[in-house]
Amino acid sequence: MLNFLEFDTSLLPEESVDVVICGTGIGGLTTALTLKELGITPLVVTRGIGNTYYSQGGIACPVSKEDSTELHFVDTVKAGRNLNNVRAVRILVEEAIFSIAKLEKWGVRFDKDEKGYKLTTEGGHSVPRVLKVRDYTGKAIYETLWNRLKDYSIPVVEGELEEILGEEKVEGILLYTEGSYKFIRTKILVLATGGNASLFKYTTNPSRVRGDAIGIALRAGVKLKNPEFIQFHPTVFKGTNLLISEAVRGEGAILLDEKGNRFVNELEPRDVVARAIYRKIKEGGEVFLDMRQLEGKCRIEERFPTIYSFLKEKGYDPYRDIIPVTPAAHYFIGGLDVDMFGRTEVEGLFAVGECACTGVHGANRLASNSLLEGIVFGLRVAHKIFIDINSYKVYKKHFKNVRKKTIKCSVDMEQLKGNMWEFVGMEREGSDLKNFVDELLKFIEEGMNWEPTVENRKKYDLILNAFASAYCALRRKESRGVHYRKDYPFEREEYRKDSYFDLTCFLT
Secondary structure (H helix, E strand, O other): OOOOOOEEHHHOOEEEEEEEEEOOOHHHHHHHHHHHHOOOOOEEEEOOOOHHHHOOOOEEOOOOOOOOHHHHHHHHHHHOOOOOOHHHHHHHHHHHHHHHHHHHHHOOOOOEEOOEEOOEOOOOOOOOOEEOOOOOHHHHHHHHHHHHHHHOOOOEEEOEEEEEEOOOEOOEEEEEEOOEEEEEEEEEEEEOOOOOHHHOOOEOOOOOOOOHHHHHHHHOOOOEEOOOOEEEEEEEEOOOOOEOOHHHHHOOOEEEEOOOOOOOOOOOOHHHHHHHHHHHHHOOOOEEEEHHHHOOOOOHHHHOHHHHHHHHHOOOOOOOOOEEEEEEEEEEOOEEEOOOOOEOOOEOEEEOHHHEEOOOOOOOOOOOHHHHHHHHHHHHHHHHHHHHHHHOOOOOOOOEEOOOOOEOOOOOHHHHHHHHHHHOOOOEOHHHHHHHHHHHHHHHHHHOOEOOOHHHHHHHHHHHHHHHHHHHHHHOOOOEOOEOEOOEOOOOHHHOOOOEEOHHHHOO
């Protein structure tokens, strides 16, 4: 394992636990709660509210008479442009019903009427399939699971993962909490730390969801799978990171250009809609969401209270005004390479949620499958740990890393985000990618001589993320799903395969 920071664990405060879970989105919370119900008390590390909380739309599940697991499967693979791991998709759609029942059991109250669940349609779904809690489904799930976590007396530490320690297996972690390092010995580490969409200039992600833990895992020897696939949300309120849920278009809102013309089928998969909007803006135009179409179909302030509230705060009345929108980086489809129980190739290291890549989303995530993936695979991770935990052990040795480096970090993170948007955004081109990859490789080679500070560690691990996405985008000489190459604008059968990024290839 390649460690960046300088430390000696024999000099640090120390704790020993069987399982550490880093991250408190739906994947991490599901894993933690399920382990506790199975008799294992994990230690949960959090750095605050993440993407689950801000998820507006809902969670997909084939619960209606008009729907089926087979239809959900077909829609998922169609959106993913046939790059999906079909085994993972089968697991997702067939275990969805158990996951919804689990959420209900824990206390989530989805919208219902006298006929049952009130379902909505989002882009790429052939029937209404999305369960919701008005327009704050993620918040409702997060708060319910977080309160359950406290009810279960599961210990929580506010802090950040800094290093994974061990020799080809997890033996401990270095944690930064309350202004200093802490050494935690553990048998098993579960990463549930979110994706890297905040690497882009325009993003829906909160600043604390950075993706640097993915870089830490890369340095620990885990491969990244399909990191070139980043999904862009089509409709973000212009000038903010506030997204306007796809469910708004599912209810009937339409997209208009500056001349008042519709220019895209609003319920196409997200990559199609986002690129159509992006091109309009690149041509010098503007794009607006017309929610006036919803009048008579629903009361906007009741169906979409969160969206209605922030639009009114910004001076827009969705009953009278059209809303300026723009795409923004939203969801990391790639991630740490895991099996169907969240195991990476490093012994004792698991990953779940957006930081992991099960292959379920293929080249383009079907709307509202992400919350579903978090709970389906969170349950599987927890049960696998329960079955196998006695085969792992806590090691007693200490770890030391000496790095007397003094070079100042020269990376401007805002410039990096701007370059990610320009070169690894919705439309990519080979020569731009090549130049950007070369620039990032220089930073990677230089970075191991930077001062070993926490801030430099974060920057280094984010650069590893950026490099992986740009490098694999350069190698994928086709357009598929959210990956669009202007110089290779069509799908090519020889590229209907997964990409893998192994850091060791660039550091030896």
